[in-house]
Amino acid sequence: MSLPAWFRTLMESLPVPAIFYDLGCHIAGSNEKGKKYILKTYNDLTRFKACEILAQSKNKTNGCENCLLARVLQERKPQKQTGEFMLPDGHSSIFERYAALWEIPGGPVIVDMWKDISQEVTLLREHEKKDLYIQGFFELFNLPMFITDHHFRITEMNRAFEKFARLPFSHLLGRPIDDIINLDLASIKSSLNLQPYVFSRTTLKRHPDLFCDLKLYAVSHNGNYLGCVGFAVAHAGRSLSSSFPHYQMEYLFELTREASHKESLKEFFDYLDVLLKKHFLGHADPLVVLIDEDRKSFFWLKEKEKEWPLQKSFRESAFRDEAFQHFYSVASMPTSPADAIATPGKPRLLPKPLLPFSANYPEWFGFPIATHRRLLGYVFVGLSEVFPQVKEAMYLIHAFLTQMAGHIRQLMLREAETASLWEGTKPTRFGRIIGQSEKMLEVYELIEMVAPSEATVLITGENGTGKELVALEIHSRSNRSNGPFVVAHCSAYSPTLLETELFGHEKGAFTGAIKQKKGRIERAQKGTLFLDEIGDISPATQVLLLRFLQDRKFERVGGEQTLEADVRILAATNKNLYEEVRAGRFRDDLYYRLNVISIHLPPLRERKEDIPLLCEHFVKKYSLREKKEISSLSPEALQILMEYDWPGNVRQLENAISHAVILATGDEIKPVHLPRFLRRGYDDGQSMSLADYEKNLISKVLKECNWNKHEAARRLKITRSTLYSKIKRYNLHP
Numbered sequence: 055m056s057l058p059a060w061f062r063t064l065m066e067s068l069p070v071p072a073i074f075y076d077l078g079c080h081i082a083g084s085n086e087k088g089k090k091y092i093l094k095t096y097n098d099l100t101r102f103k104a105c106e107i108l109a110q111s112k113n114k115t116n117g118c119e120n121c122l123l124a125r126v127l128q129e130r131k132p133q134k135q136t137g138e139f140m141l142p143d144g145h146s147s148i149f150e151r152y153a154a155l156w157e158i159p160g161g162p163v164i165v166d167m168w169k170d171i172s173q174e175v176t177l178l179r180e181h182e183k184k185d186l187y188i189q190g191f192f193e194l195f196n197l198p199m200f201i202t203d204h205h206f207r208i209t210e211m212n213r214a215f216e217k218f219a220r221l222p223f224s225h226l227l228g229r230p231i232d233d234i235i236n237l238d239l240a241s242i243k244s245s246l247n248l249q250p251y252v253f254s255r256t257t258l259k260r261h262p263d264l265f266c267d268l269k270l271y272a273v274s275h276n277g278n279y280l281g282c283v284g285f286a287v288a289h290a291g292r293s294l295s296s297s298f299p300h301y302q303m304e305y306l307f308e309l310t311r312e313a314s315h316k317e318s319l320k321e322f323f324d325y326l327d328v329l330l331k332k333h334f335l336g337h338a339d340p341l342v343v344l345i346d347e348d349r350k351s352f353f354w355l356k357e358k359e360k361e362w363p364l365q366k367s368f369r370e371s372a373f374r375d376e377a378f379q380h381f382y383s384v385a386s387m388p389t390s391p392a393d394a395i396a397t398p399g400k401p402r403l404l405p406k407p408l409l410p411f412s413a414n415y416p417e418w419f420g421f422p423i424a425t426h427r428r429l430l431g432y433v434f435v436g437l438s439e440v441f442p443q444v445k446e447a448m449y450l451i452h453a454f455l456t457q458m459a460g461h462i463r464q465l466m467l468r469e470a471e472t473a474s475l476w477e478g479t480k481p482t483r484f485g486r487i488i489g490q491s492e493k494m495l496e497v498y499e500l501i502e503m504v505a506p507s508e509a510t511v512l513i514t515g516e517n518g519t520g521k522e523l524v525a526l527e528i529h530s531r532s533n534r535s536n537g538p539f540v541v542a543h544c545s546a547y548s549p550t551l552l553e554t555e556l557f558g559h560e561k562g563a564f565t566g567a568i569k570q571k572k573g574r575i576e577r578a579q580k581g582t583l584f585l586d587e588i589g590d591i592s593p594a595t596q597v598l599l600l601r602f603l604q605d606r607k608f609e610r611v612g613g614e615q616t617l618e619a620d621v622r623i624l625a626a627t628n629k630n631l632y633e634e635v636r637a638g639r640f641r642d643d644l645y646y647r648l649n650v651i652s653i654h655l656p657p658l659r660e661r662k663e664d665i666p667l668l669c670e671h672f673v674k675k676y677s678l679r680e681k682k683e684i685s686s687l688s689p690e691a692l693q694i695l696m697e698y699d700w701p702g703n704v705r706q707l708e709n710a711i712s713h714a715v716i717l718a719t720g721d722e723i724k725p726v727h728l729p730r731f732l733r734r735g736y737d738d739g740q741s742m743s744l745a746d747y748e749k750n751l752i753s754k755v756l757k758e759c760n761w762n763k764h765e766a767a768r769r770l771k772i773t774r775s776t777l778y779s780k781i782k783r784y785n786l787h788p
Contacts, residue, residue, distance in 0.1 A: 057160065061158055065084075070169050071087040071091045071167070072084060072166065072167045072168070073092060073104075073165075074156075075164045075166065079164075080104075104121075105121065123153060123164055123166065132154035136151070142774065144767065144774070148172045150171050151168055151169075153166040198218035198286040199286075201273075201283050206230050206243075206281075207229065208227060208228065209228075235266065243279075246270065250272055252269070266287060269307065306450065306453055306457070318468075319355060319462075322458075322461070326340070326455075333447035334447055338435050338437055340433070341362065341368055341434040342423075343432045343433075352369070368408075395448070395452060396420040397418070412436065416438070423455050425459045428463075484527070486527060487527060488667055490664060491656075494661060497653060497655060497656075501524065502531070504528060508622055510623045511625070511653060512651070512653070513654075514626070515657070518706055522626070524626075525624045526584075529622075529624070534582055537579070538577060538579070538580075540583050544586060544588055544590050549594060553611055556575055557573040558611065559611035563611045582621070582624060583624070584624045588648065590629075604647070631645050658703045680715055684715055684721055686722055688723065713729050748784075752780055763778070
């Protein structure tokens with residue numbers, strides 16, 4: 055394409071790189087900056103289209119609908135685009151592009167101007183990170199914390215301060231601190247000029263009955279006062295605040311700061327144990343009773359039972375349901391923190407199940423652990439000796455655990471979530487089913503929705519995907535869970551035998567029928583009947599089953615009496631029943647009766663992210679069975695399992711792990727212990743040359759990208775020219 059000299063001169067005068075294209079989006083030329091900074095070459099590129107050389111990194115498909123140039127041609131007006139773009143040399147950067155259609159002699163051209171804004175974006179992101187850092191720093195503290203400017207107006211706070219002030223963020227931001235807390239700001243400002251911090255015991259303005267201790271630190275720069283940082287501790291009554299020593303407040307701040315970094319309940323209560331031994335001179339016997347998230351049972355701290363003997367004694371005495379009810383009813387009584395401490399003088403505040411323990415000590419105290427919305431548990435401390443500092447230490451422990459209640463709840467939630475992954479050797483992600491992939495989460499959601507209903511459910515999936523486990527989970531979560539769960543493997547019987555297995559038979563119905571026999575439908579009365587491999591039943595049995603599904607009535611083989619059964623039907627198949635209906639091998643009316651709700655189980659090859667979790671479960675299961683102490687798989691063995699497609703699904707994986715556990719001699723499963731069909735590729739790979747490995751890798755990535763060379767080069771992290779040369783060297787073809 056011929057471009058006028060004046061046009062080229064104008065393009066060279068631009069302060070930014072510019073590339074121009076014809077109406078077919080082929081490169082027609084560029085200024086020197088465009089060749090140097092964008093095209094990265096001085097070679098002739100006029101035969102290439104823009105999308106073949108330049109692509110937006112975030113777009114996996116470089117279709118015209120996402121193209122800046124296509125929008126210019128379509129709308130006939132200038133267009134702007136900002137994003138990360140990959141340049142021909144394989145490097146990417148963030149650009150702001152401005153493209154417009156120019157009418158010049160010789161034909162219209164599209165002028166595309168590029169401005170590199172990577173530095174500006176990086177600075178912006180760093181600024182955002184600083185904001186996040188400040189916010190994250192704030193949230194490290196469970197104490198209410200805030201920052202003010204030099205006029206004592208609130209400029210920042212954490213969530214704990216919002217709860218403390220009982221006002222939302224929007225109502226607190228910008229307000230003077232003395233609008234929230236009763237303070238003499240003139241006196242505080244003069245004090246901060248003389249000392250680094252001020253301590254004040256005061257009340258909330260809107261809640262004069264809520265006492266608090268406030269500590270304000272001055273913030274200054276080059277002698278100029280900029281504002282202050284404040285910490286607050288709330289108390290519900292004057293009795294506790296006055297009892298709690300003023301000089302202990304700084305110590306309490308330090309304790310809560312250290313405790314907020316504990317990442318497990320064991321670490322936290324080990325820290326509490328150190329405090330109790332220090333402040334009660336080794337004469338304290340603690341008992342911490344926690345309540346689970348559902349408020350239906352206790353949350354046991356078994357790891358503390360050796361150090362705290364009362365823990366085990368209470369667990370063994372509180373196994374009955376009524377023990378929990380007695381405990382919860384007293385511990386959750388609405389009292390202020392100041393009045394909630396049970397002592398020998400106020401024994402009525404102590405939950406009934408703890409009274410026998412209090413009788414063994416001359417001095418004791420107890421109080422609930424609670425956030426402002428929920429009861430978390432109860433602390434009881436028995437003291438074998440009495441000494442003058444008992445009351446002061448009691449108030450310190452009470453104030454400490456009151457402040458740390460929110461952190462304790464977070465640790466309880468975290469440990470409950472961790473415990474839900476494994477309980478002994480049973481999978482507890484969802485009952486008996488293991489898997490945390492998105493596809494399995496959809497299955498779990500469906501199970502929870504259909505379980506309480508009486509609808510017939512059709513479970514589909516390949517062999518070995520766990521269809522019977524899904525049926526069992528539906529039954530165990532249904533209103534029929536107390537009834538029987540009866541399984542009928544339809545493919546295991548001939549048509550005649552299947553009929554008698556399902557419906558039963560009368561005495562003398564056929565040769566060998568020496569007595570009456572109930573069928574599986576009758577045996578599933580008030581429960582669930584699971585029909586496995588329903589797609590294999592004969593046409594004659596399909597008719598009988600259809601009638602039963604319509605009105606829940608049937609006759610035994612050879613019988614005349616019509617019987618009724620209150621049974622829920624769950625069916626499973628590894629076939630595509632719709633295709634079976636179209637082929638005439640399965641009745642369409644029976645199909646629609648069965649397919650009220652359908653649950654499809656994905657094959658293992660479509661949820662490979664679940665393989666490590668399944669392997670962990672099966673290793674534990676078969677290690678116990680074989681009386682071995684195998685704890686894990688080597689990374690090489692796990693990689694082999696992850697790369698295999700598992701046509702037999704979870705059942706085949708289980709058999710492979712069982713095989714490996716039997717052959718393993720140490721505490722780890724290695725590739726040599728896996729079945730031969732899995733090791734074949736691994737053994738071949740051990741002797742594979744680097745060139746062969748590279749060829750296989752490039753071929754695999756190209757296939758995954760449907761031979762989109764730009765995307766393949768991005769994934770392989772090589773330039774496109776390098777990829778072209780390797781395709782030619784290895785003679786690769788689509």
